[in-house]
Amino acid sequence: MDRTAAPQRQQGEIGERRAGIGQILKKHLWGYLFLLPALLIFAMFLWLPIIKGFFYSFYHVDFVKGNSFVGFDNYKTVFHDSDVGISIRNTLYYMGLALVMGFWVPIVFAISISEVRRFQGILRIAAYLPNVIPVVVLYGLWRWFYDPVGPINAAITKTVGGEGVSFMTDTSWSMISLVFMETWQQFGAAMLLYLAAILSVPRDWYEAAEIDGAGVWMRIRHITLPSIKNLILLMLLLQLIGTSQGFQSQLAMLDGGPNNATLTYALLIVKYATTRLELGVASAMGVLMFIVLSVLAIIQFRLQHKGDN
Amino acid sequence: MKLEERGILSRYDLRKPFNRTVYVIMLLVVIVMACSMIYPVLVAMFNAFKTNTEVNSFPPTFLPNEGWHWSNLKQAWNYIDLPIFLRNTMFIFIGNMVVTVGVLGLAAFSLSKLQVPKAKHISMFFLITLFIPPTTYLIPNFLNLKDLGLINTFAAFWLPAGASAFNLLLLKNFFDGLHQEMFEAARIDGASELRCFAGLALPLSIPIIATLAIFVFSTAWNDWFWPSLVMHNDSKYPLSTAIYKYVISARGLGLNIRFAILFMVMLPPIVVFLVFQRFIMRGLNLGGVKG
Numbered sequence A: 001m002d003r004t005a006a007p008q009r010q011q012g013e014i015g016e017r018r019a020g021i022g023q024i025l026k027k028h029l030w031g032y033l034f035l036l037p038a039l040l041i042f043a044m045f046l047w048l049p050i051i052k053g054f055f056y057s058f059y060h061v062d063f064v065k066g067n068s069f070v071g072f073d074n075y076k077t078v079f080h081d082s083d084v085g086i087s088i089r090n091t092l093y094y095m096g097l098a099l100v101m102g103f104w105v106p107i108v109f110a111i112s113i114s115e116v117r118r119f120q121g122i123l124r125i126a127a128y129l130p131n132v133i134p135v136v137v138l139y140g141l142w143r144w145f146y147d148p149v150g151p152i153n154a155a156i157t158k159t160v161g162g163e164g165v166s167f168m169t170d171t172s173w174s175m176i177s178l179v180f181m182e183t184w185q186q187f188g189a190a191m192l193l194y195l196a197a198i199l200s201v202p203r204d205w206y207e208a209a210e211i212d213g214a215g216v217w218m219r220i221r222h223i224t225l226p227s228i229k230n231l232i233l234l235m236l237l238l239q240l241i242g243t244s245q246g247f248q249s250q251l252a253m254l255d256g257g258p259n260n261a262t263l264t265y266a267l268l269i270v271k272y273a274t275t276r277l278e279l280g281v282a283s284a285m286g287v288l289m290f291i292v293l294s295v296l297a298i299i300q301f302r303l304q305h306k307g308d309n
Numbered sequence B: 001m002k003l004e005e006r007g008i009l010s011r012y013d014l015r016k017p018f019n020r021t022v023y024v025i026m027l028l029v030v031i032v033m034a035c036s037m038i039y040p041v042l043v044a045m046f047n048a049f050k051t052n053t054e055v056n057s058f059p060p061t062f063l064p065n066e067g068w069h070w071s072n073l074k075q076a077w078n079y080i081d082l083p084i085f086l087r088n089t090m091f092i093f094i095g096n097m098v099v100t101v102g103v104l105g106l107a108a109f110s111l112s113k114l115q116v117p118k119a120k121h122i123s124m125f126f127l128i129t130l131f132i133p134p135t136t137y138l139i140p141n142f143l144n145l146k147d148l149g150l151i152n153t154f155a156a157f158w159l160p161a162g163a164s165a166f167n168l169l170l171l172k173n174f175f176d177g178l179h180q181e182m183f184e185a186a187r188i189d190g191a192s193e194l195r196c197f198a199g200l201a202l203p204l205s206i207p208i209i210a211t212l213a214i215f216v217f218s219t220a221w222n223d224w225f226w227p228s229l230v231m232h233n234d235s236k237y238p239l240s241t242a243i244y245k246y247v248i249s250a251r252g253l254g255l256n257i258r259f260a261i262l263f264m265v266m267l268p269p270i271v272v273f274l275v276f277q278r279f280i281m282r283g284l285n286l287g288g289v290k291g
Helices: A002-027 A029-056 A073-080 A082-103 A105-115 A120-132 A135-145 A151-159 A171-199 A203-211 A216-227 A229-244 A248-254 A265-274 A279-308 B017-048 B071-079 B082-113 B119-131 B134-147 B155-161 B165-176 B180-188 B193-204 B206-222 B225-230 B239-248 B255-275 B277-290
Strands: none
Touching: A002 A029, A029 A279, A029 B082, A029 B119, A029 B134, A029 B155, A029 B193, A073 A082, A073 A279, A082 A105, A082 A171, A082 A229, A082 A265, A105 A120, A105 A171, A105 B017, A120 A171, A120 B017, A120 B255, A120 B277, A135 A151, A135 A171, A135 A248, A135 B017, A135 B239, A135 B255, A171 A216, A171 A229, A171 A248, A171 B017, A171 B277, A203 A216, A216 A229, A248 A265, A265 A279, A265 B134, A279 B134, B017 B071, B017 B255, B071 B255, B082 B119, B082 B155, B082 B165, B082 B193, B082 B206, B082 B239, B082 B255, B119 B165, B134 B155, B134 B225, B155 B225, B165 B206, B180 B193, B193 B206, B206 B239, B206 B277, B225 B239, B239 B255, B255 B277
């Protein structure tokens, strides 16, 4: 079949080539004109910065005196900075915590809420509510919740007694506190997606399973979860991509402190650019992150294809 | 027998005591969750009306015990110029929306309906950017805007808004679902391609544009870090950045006044959300399924 199809395709291509670029442009003038603004904007505001990043990583960026070429100095700075190691460890810790503390939450609540017969609409709205409030406002509120004399500590001292926890200033608590806050704030949006997927599972599958004697847990395990498996994988990937770049809550709530306990890699990039004013080093860190993530993506792709064979 | 509505659980399951207890516990957890979502809103509201000493007392009170101090709201209103910052946010949102629909809409329409040669390669040019994490070029992006002389202008938000591969994909997928015959018919009747886009495709894609509006709005509304890099002028900060700079990081601002400002800022979006929740939920679902 290939043999017969190939010459035909070639002929088609030759025919098109004979028609000439001019004629193609004429025929599809509007099509290309419509694409032009988007092409320009993507080139100017996405591809240009991406490429420029590589160049800036070899320059000392100075707004007053102009940029000067410094070779690999920026990369040397990165490799000699002990904060970089700390920030990588913190980022991995943050990603892990977000998985352990946060990833399952929307799935569990989606399954639960799908089983609530009345007031389901109100529950959905309530769960989505924090997504509506600007994040900075939530940062302000949670700073007070986590305060040593805030409501959470009041509840702890009242019920358990003892000293209470310094959620923000204790280095072993600070990252956990941030992840808890972010989970609370973000799970609603993910839950709505899961809920839509769960509600689209045909009801008669459960009926059939029940007649066959499957218990409630078996029905969830063998019908509900497999039906939303693809969505779970997608959300997992999105969460890993998101948390590997996380820095906003760390910056707004704690500025990377206490004692660098919440200094993530992305936050260090920001700090190099804003407080240390080494924008070349910040670019170099971006390039390094790009390389590491690309290598990981390639390895993952290879492994997956090996698994397929 | 009437077929009863059922989910994972049937009526029969709930007769078993074990299942019943688990179900009740689950209901309680869900209710606690819902309360925890509403709690911060109420806290912000009640704290906004307390005296400063009452807000700082330990253990904290829930309702204001020492009377409702309405003057807090007035003080908060005068502390920063909220209308200006709100105007800036809306300015950014509207500009971003126009660019998104105009630039990405045209491109998506061309890729979906106009069969241009090499459309695959052109799509690649757009879509590969989805796989490059924005943090890796965060600072170069800022330097690029500086090189282009766009720092401290609203164009620094509007133009890059057209460089969103995700939104492009959302629009293209929606256009793919529109029937080609309709556009053929319009062309036979003498409509230009631009007319096909503006007169046919856009009105038909109101649902997806509404979804896009939710996404674009929530970005403009939530983003505080990027504007704080790009804008250098008080009068140009959007609301979120202003709140971060002048309220969250402020020292020496009374806690009650702080809560009053936060309350005033969170109230409008909550009201808008509650009024339009039916449409917003539908729009989110559309975005989720298509994206």
